[in-house]
Amino acid sequence: MFSFLRHLFVPHHTNNHRPKVLHHQSLFVLVIALCIISVSSTLVRRDYPAVLSITADISAQELLTLTNKEREKEGLTPLRLNDQLSTAATLKADHMFTKNYWAHIAPDGTTPWLFIRNSGYEYLYAGENLARGFTTAPEVVTAWIHSPSHKENMLSPNYNEVGFAIKTGELTGSDTVLVVEMFGTKYIAQEQQPTTLGQTFPTPAIPRVSFEASVNPFNDEQRGAPEIVASLENRPLIDSKSTTRNIALFIFILFIGVLIIDAIVIGRKQVTRIVAHNIDHIIFLTALLIAGILIGKGVIL
Amino acid sequence: MKHIWYYCVSFVVASVCILLLFLVQGDKNMQIVIVLGLTLFYITWGLLHHAIHHNIPLKIVIEYVLIGSLGFILSLFLFNF
Numbered sequence: 178m179f180s181f182l183r184h185l186f187v188p189h190h191t192n193n194h195r196p197k198v199l200h201h202q203s204l205f206v207l208v209i210a211l212c213i214i215s216v217s218s219t220l221v222r223r224d225y226p227a228v229l230s231i232t233a234d235i236s237a238q239e240l241l242t243l244t245n246k247e248r249e250k251e252g253l254t255p256l257r258l259n260d261q262l263s264t265a266a267t268l269k270a271d272h273m274f275t276k277n278y279w280a281h282i283a284p285d286g287t288t289p290w291l292f293i294r295n296s297g298y299e300y301l302y303a304g305e306n307l308a309r310g311f312t313t314a315p316e317v318v319t320a321w322i323h324s325p326s327h328k329e330n331m332l333s334p335n336y337n338e339v340g341f342a343i344k345t346g347e348l349t350g351s352d353t354v355l356v357v358e359m360f361g362t363k364y365i366a367q368e369q370q371p372t373t374l375g376q377t378f379p380t381p382a383i384p385r386v387s388f389e390a391s392v393n394p395f396n397d398e399q400r401g402a403p404e405i406v407a408s409l410e411n412r413p414l415i416d417s418k419s420t421t422r423n424i425a426l427f428i429f430i431l432f433i434g435v436l437i438i439d440a441i442v443i444g445r446k447q448v449t450r451i452v453a454h455n456i457d458h459i460i461f462l463t464a465l466l467i468a469g470i471l472i473g474k475g476v477i478l
Numbered sequence: 479m480k481h482i483w484y485y486c487v488s489f490v491v492a493s494v495c496i497l498l499l500f501l502v503q504g505d506k507n508m509q510i511v512i513v514l515g516l517t518l519f520y521i522t523w524g525l526l527h528h529a530i531h532h533n534i535p536l537k538i539v540i541e542y543v544l545i546g547s548l549g550f551i552l553s554l555f556l557f558n559f
Contacts, residue, residue, distance in 0.1 A: 201537075201540055201544060204544040204545065208544060208551060211552070212551065215551065215554060215555070349505055351506040421555040422555065422556055425553075425555035426556065428552055432548070451535060451538070452538070453538050454524065454528075456488075457488060457520065457523075457542075460485065460492055461516070461517075461546070462545070464493070464496055465552065468496045468513075468557075469557055471496070471499075471500060472499055472500050472557070
């Protein structure tokens with residue numbers, strides 16, 4: 178067993194002073210195998226989502242609880258879950274998937290405020306936070322709270338209601354879990370004058386557009402009034418995102434390790450070989466590994 | 479380390495690519511373009527170095543192409559493209 182592992186990972190006379198995993202044949206087989214795994218996993222994900230797909234453990238209730246915990250720390254009143262804002266968030270999420278964009282304002286100029294108005298929510302203040310690629314609610318809330326502009330929305334005394342949408346789909350070329358958080362405060366005509374719209378994304382305040390009933394496609398019957406309006410409950414047999422990521426991390430670390438061992442051992446033995454520079458490979462693979470670790474997780478907007 | 483400047487260029491380009499990948503978070507298509515660009519640079523720069531300072535047998539070319547392909551495909555997995 179030891180000699181087999183040495184043959185695979187350590188330069189030795191049995192492997193012609195080059196670890197077997199770095200031989201051309203081994204690299205070629207690995208590249209082909211990874212290509213086959215990539216294509217087959219795409220096909221399985223498409224045809225058998227119950228077996229292999231992305232998954233996440235995020236619920237609107239948990240997002241609400243965590244958001245309110247942050248507000249409580251600042252002595253602010255807790256936000257109430259509003260089904261109209263959740264409908265607006267769902268409309269926004271659907272629009273993002275349909276139009277394939279990752280932004281507060283759609284390429285066609287549609288703003289988040291249209292979805293809020295279309296949900297029937299007449300707002301005095303409104304705002305929006307977005308997140309994608311996260312797998313748990315604490316990860317989402319933590320990412321938002323570490324971003325000044327998102328934190329400002331979460332901890333704004335201007336808002337007293339919130340709605341969430343958590344949806345999966347393909348966005349800008351990859352399967353992802355999308356979380357939309359819509360904040361709002363209802364406009365009450367007799368008591369308050371229309372004012373400016375609070376921003377969730379860092380833009381200048383936008384004058385509140387007067388609400389037009391005709392643009393609201395929803396009625397009470399259509400909307401319903403669920404207490405928990407969004408959660409992700411799909412639980413495939415295999416989580417494609419974490420599985421492929423872990424496979425890649427393992428192979429990256431294995432190859433970087435073997436290249437370092439190879440460089441050290443051959444450097445000591447002063448063996449002459451016709452091979453490429455190990456440092457080239459190490460810099461290249463390490464850069465990709467670092468990038469993957471740093472940015473492979475979710476992003477917020 | 480007689481070719482330190484050469485490795486420094488590789489290091490700087492790799493660092494810039496990491497920064498660019500960070501800046502285009504959320505845009506998977508741009509991330510693929512950047513990873514592909516880094517892969518092509520790695521292969522070209524490695525072969526150029528060998529061509530200038532050493533000889534460049536087919537074995538070396540194949541090694542750079544295979545490691546480059548491996549890195550690119552693993553990135554597709556790692557970034558969940």
